[in-house]
């Protein structure tokens with residue numbers, strides 16, 4: 378297999394770094410060759426807080442995927458991003474059509490006009506996603522190229538992030554010897570993996586409950602109309618339980634996964650479990666319904682936040698398709714039932730839709746993001762290709778890492794960042 382066929386995606390999450398190596402098939406599909414997943418210790422609420430720890434997790438995860446895929450070289454990868462620094466909004470632009478019919482240049486100009494808004498100097502644009510074009514008075518056009526008209530209007534969804542935090546993520550990937558090809562908002566990737574075209578058309582909300590954040594993406598008429606990162610995730614459920622049960626984090630995590638429910642009225646009221654307290658103390662008996670009431674309160678709070686956000690933005694009436702809950706945090710028992718009650722719409726767990734080489738192990742909501750990152754060509758922040766970042770076999774990888782000159786690293790990293798603004802052009806080219 379040649380290098381060109383390889384496609385690599387890395388989801389740098391708060392609880393795990395997950396890597397998938399896939400190969401493009403002649404049919405246009407992607408075939409999964411290898412998967413690697415390693416606990417993540419360097420992130421908090423979706424943002425990198427410890428570079429060394431994050432680099433280690435990325436290296437381990439990539440190495441595992443390389444071994445499984447029998448691939449010796451990973452040059453570049455698509456990277457997912459989230460974190461509470463992400464801010465998204467809708468924008469629009471209008472231009473006069475120059476010739477008789479609309480050309481690609483007209484489309485580029487109108488998209489430039491739509492993104493010509495002032496954003497704070499400490500932020501970068503990650504995505505400019507066209508929602509619809511309007512030619513004169515005709516609405517809902519997905520591709521206006523070749524159409525006749527005088528006035529061309531573009532409506533887009535713009536995703537921005539704090540430059541320093543994007544830089545930190547890029548730095549980690551570069552230090553792991555990998556060239557970040559594109560930086561893609563995680564809920565966009567998760568949506569790609571769990572939603573059907575029909576659901577996106579009908580109007581649907583993806584709620585990706587990860588470890589550190591809950592990411593929302595709202596789709597209507599096939600377009601992304603809203604995205605939002607809420608800084609509450611599955612780890613908050615565990616922390617609540619650890620505090621309430623006066624138990625260590627690991628014990629609280631075990632209880633959440635094996636005995637947790639978010640509906641106290643659905644659990645056996647007389648049933649008890651043994652909880653190991655802090656070291657040196659004897660295990661105690663705790664009512665399962667108490668565990669559920671702790672988890673239920675947090676889930677209720679989370680869904681109320683989601684509901685308020687959607688109501689504030691005025692999207693409540695657009696969600697005919699309901700809610701699709703994904704991410705590892707979606708697996709707490711009875712979550713769907715509680716979601717339907719609070720959000721007053723149908724809800725379901727979003728399992729990744731299977732494709733080439735995907736094993737049953739991968740059909741878990743916690744892999745939705747990474748599977749979405751690898752599935753199709755992405756339209757995130759496109760970064761320039763740097764041949765010099767390439768690491769070869771694991772042996773070479775180690776050798777190169779040892780030899781790597783810190784200054785060289787800095788230059789490469791700043792070269793990538795310098796070209797951030799220019800990269801928007803290539804993002805738009807990718808889209809059309």
Ligand SMILES: Nc1ncnc2c1ncn2[C@@H]1O[C@H](COP(=O)(O)OP(=O)(O)OP(=O)(O)O)[C@@H](O)[C@H]1O
Pocket residue numbers: 389390391392393394417422423459586587588589590591610611612613615630633634704705706707708709710742743744
């Ligand atoms: N079976 C389960 N039942 C309940 N919770 C679960 C289960 N499996 C995983 N989780 C929870 O899912 C969360 C991790 O989800 P996920 O792997 O999607 O997060 P992440 O991608 O690493 O984090 P983030 O997207 O926030 O950066 C953890 O809080 C974990 O406790």
Ligand SMILES: [Mg+2]
Pocket residue numbers: 388390391563587588704746
């Ligand atoms: Mg995640």
